[in-house]
Amino acid sequence: MTGLTETAAKRRKQLLRFISTDLLGPIAGKMPKSCIESLEKASSYSDVSSHILDIVPVIEPCIVKHDVAAKLPPFIRTEAVFGKRKLYLLRNATVSPASGMAWIGNRILEESVGSLRRIMDWGDVLHEPLLPARELRIPEPVVICHPATYYHWLLEVLPNVLFAVATFPDLKIVLPENPPRYVMDGLAAALGRDAQDDFLFASGPIRVQRLVVPQYHTQPEFTPPQVLELLRSAVKAKVVPQVPSSAGRPPSGARIYVSRQKSRRRLAGEAELEARLREMGFAVLHCEELSFAEQVRAFHRAEVVVGCHGAGLSNLAWCEPPCRVVEIFPRNYILDCFAWLSFSHGFDYRYVICSTGHRIDEQAMEAVIAAVP
Template sequence: MTVLSESAAKRRKQLLRFISTDLLGPIAGKMPKSCIESLEKASSYADINAHILDIVPVADARIVRHEVAAKLPPFIRTEAVFGKRNLYLLRDATVSPHSGMAWIGNRIIEESVGSLRRIMGWGDVLHEPLLPARKLLIPEPVVVCHPATYFHWLLEVLPNILLAVATFPGVKIVLPDNPPRYVLDGLTTALGPEARRDFLFTSSPIRVERLVVPQYHNQPEFTPPQVLELLRSEVKAKVVPQGSAEQRRRHGTRIYISRQKSRRRLAGEAEMEERLREIGFSVLHCEELSFAEQIRAFHEAEVVVGSHGAGLSNLAWCEAPCRVVEIFPKNYILDCFAWLSFSRGFDYRYVICDTGHRIDQGAMDAVLAAVQ
């Protein structure tokens, strides 16, 4: 075995970096930086502009500020900037059914993934532009409904599919083979059972004559107000009948979102559930409920308690007044559900555990105090 000196190792590393840069261009996020381009920026290139059939605006740029009475720490943010968002109709483009990533030639369209910052965390899909693409010979426009995690699928992918369907009648929806249950269940609930005839399944990237590319937000932890309005008018209204608001006021429920069947559960949760049951809480395992059942359950909730996780995405279906208590493991805090609560006018509280991934006694006492 040859052992290099430190200086020799540094020279070899510099040489490899030089070769990589010379062959591929600057590297960003484990990819050649020149491969990731904003479509609008790259539209100045004749070879890219030839692929753009239409750009349809769907949301204007805006700044959203939430006025919250409670004094909050800096990591719970109440202000966000949302850039304008479009739908792009492209000619002769390629797309992945697994990630929604779209590309023209060797250029990945940044809007199809949100931002370079987001794609840097997609280590398992960065190879997709290198895979052989199957040509799909159909005249209708195509949009991909990729199976993101539940939070991102509900608050990003599904709204974009609804916008594409409303803007381009007859659009076909491409899904990967064997998508998660919530994807098919949610699409059927939102679009109706007849929409299944417009589903196309594939396991590999496809090259299509007309591709609809929704523009994804570069900060997905902030849900735009228009998205919540769209989900409530186009999805929830089909599940919760008119006049149910009065029934909800009479029979409001208190629910705890259990993660005991999740691979990212917090230790101590069984005791937390038992203590909440004693004061009238119901325990929900969201993964066991249909999409419509989750909408109904959260519509009726007046208090929602849960550790940080996908189940709290269903706050989109709750009605004010509603109190939300979110439990964070130590050293992991993300304010996406705080933002969701502020957007809906809910009373948001949070509890941080002191002992890593365990709901300790102090956290349990704090939760009980917050819901009493």
């Protein structure tokens, strides 16, 4: 068998390098050709504008400044700027039920992912535009309800689905196959069990005739006030009976510790802290073992919430003031998303940083106990 000539081998190598660079970007680190681009910025291109059927504003822009009495370090922020949030109704677009990422041709729509910085934290999803897409031939508009982690699903995905449902009454909701329990429970709580007739399931990217793309915020650690109000009015009000209270908060307030002992990112020393807090009348909650409605009700009754930084603290969205929140951070990972949630509801927020890294040392434990009323 005759091998390739040297010239033919060089040409084949050049061709393979060209194809690889064209599809995946240079090794130097540039984005793939299917780059992330703003839909509105690209709307001047004829191959993009022909896909845009409507742009519907759902949240007006605002600047939020929380008046916090305590002196806080710079990494606990109290101000944020929120831009206008919109829904985009597109014709003949492709979307992934696993991540919510949408694209037209070789352009990933920035609005569907929030920003390049955000998508780089998602794991291996940039290959999705290279996967084969199945045609979903239905005339109704479609929105994706992708199963992000509990924090992002509760404070971003679910509100965006609710905005879309309110805007497009005949909407169909597409989910990946076998979504987490909290996704199905949360949708049932917000939309009712009858809404499941409007659910569709897909195992991979789909191409749809009419796609609703909600716009995601570039900084997910900040939740706009309109979203928090939507969760209370459209979700909590359906789960928790509205009993008037002269004190403005639910009776029989609970003291709860949000445990991460069954999580892969738990802190050492947590069992000892839990034992001490139990002696002080705290109930220890493993949120992953509770239904969505049980989490809503438990945090609705809370007057003190203590916990290590983690998804369980997303349920602060259901608490009522006055409420004391004590958050525990490992030394090398501090994110102020739950501080922001606390400030948004007028809670008394405190934090403790473990000086020994991923362990609740004696000093941190005493600081937590001292912060509990």
